[in-house]
Every structure is written in C-alpha cells, then in structure tokens.
Amino acid sequence: MSIEIEVLNGDASWKTVEALFQAVWPREAVAKLPWGHIEWAHADLRVLIDAPEGGVGCHVGIYFRTIIWNGHQIHIGGIGGVATREDCRRRGYASIALNAAAETVRANEAARFMLLFCEPHNFAFYQARGWRPFAGEVYCEQPGERIRFEAMAPFVFDIKRAPDMGTIDLCGLPW
Numbered sequence: 001m002s003i004e005i006e007v008l009n010g011d012a013s014w015k016t017v018e019a020l021f022q023a024v025w026p027r028e029a030v031a032k033l034p035w036g037h038i039e040w041a042h043a044d045l046r047v048l049i050d051a052p053e054g055g056v057g058c059h060v061g062i063y064f065r066t067i068i069w070n071g072h073q074i075h076i077g078g079i080g081g082v083a084t085r086e087d088c089r090r091r092g093y094a095s096i097a098l099n100a101a102a103e104t105v106r107a108n109e110a111a112r113f114m115l116l117f118c119e120p121h122n123f124a125f126y127q128a129r130g131w132r133p134f135a136g137e138v139y140c141e142q143p144g145e146r147i148r149f150e151a152m153a154p155f156v157f158d159i160k161r162a163p164d165m166g167t168i169d170l171c172g173l174p175w
Contacts, residue, residue: 058083
C-alpha cells in the first residue's frame with residue numbers, strides 16, 4: 001500500500017480539509033476547550049495524507065513567521081492543526097505528516113527552528129518525535145490586544161537550534 005502525501009497552499013486547500021477539522025474538532029466541543037476562544041492564524045501550507053478509504057486522513061498545517069525571541073528577529077516554521085480522522089488513527093499518518101512538514105520547513109533555509117502548541121495529552125507524542133518543551137513565555141496577537149499565550153504548551157524542534165527558554169513574541173496570531 002502506498003501513502004499519498006501532498007503539500008498544498010494553505011488558503012487554496014482549506015475546502016479540502018474543512019470536513020476533517022469539523023470531524024476532529026466539532027464546534028460544540030471546541031467551545032468547551034481552554035483554547036476554544038482563540039483566533040488562530042491560517043496555515044501557509046498544508047501537508048495532507050489521503051486515507052485509503054478516501055478523503056483526507058491526516059493534516060498538518062505549516063506556518064512561516066518572523067518572530068521576536070529575546071529582542072531578536074528570527075524566522076521560524078510553525079506546526080499547527082495536526083488532525084487525524086478517527087478511522088485513520090494508529091497508522092503512523094501523523095508521524096509521516098509531521099516529518100513531511102519538518103522537511104518542508106527545512107527546505108526554507110531561513111527557518112531556525114519550529115514551534116507548535118499542544119495539550120498535555122499530546123506531550124508524549126511530540127516528545128517521542130524530538131520536540132522539546134519551551135520553558136519561556138509566549139506572546140501573540142488576538143483581536144484588539146497582545147496577550148501572553150497560555151492556552152496550550154509551546155514545544156520547539158531544532159532546525160538549526162531552538163531555544164529552550166526566553167520570551168517569544170509571535171508577532172501575529174498563534175497557530
């Protein structure tokens with residue numbers, strides 16, 4: 001069996017993944033989550049894995065941003081919107097999609113590291129794939145204000161070298 005992986009433009013491919021997002025994160029469930037009120041950035045690129053049964057089985061969003069870390073502008077890659085359809089879980093699709101996303105970010109030679117945000121039940125999954133907790137503070141934009149982002153825990157992944165602490169300003173919406 002072969003696995004079909006595509007890396008597509010984020011905005012242009014939204015309609016392709018919208019049903020997956022609604023299945024994984026129904027609006028009524030999201031409203032009850034600690035991050036349910038957050039306004040999120042749109043993915044610049046999307047890694048999609050097609051399910052053998054048809055449709056998109058897994059999604060990883062890729063974000064490129066110039067952030068400020070401890071007063072220095074740094075270009076990074078972000079990972080967000082990692083979603084796998086219920087019937088496609090435990091097949092390694094998320095790991096494959098994350099690896100494809102990391103290779104895509106590496107191809108952008110300006111990116112120094114990757115950053116994602118996750119909930120506690122996903123910590124072990126990301127740590128097993130080389131992601132490390134970021135122990136510093138993260139700030140981001142939300143409608144009309146700049147906030148300290150605490151809705152989910154930040155994790156970093158080395159491209160060149162990722163910081164473990166300090167202050168990161170996302171200079172925009174979180175992902």
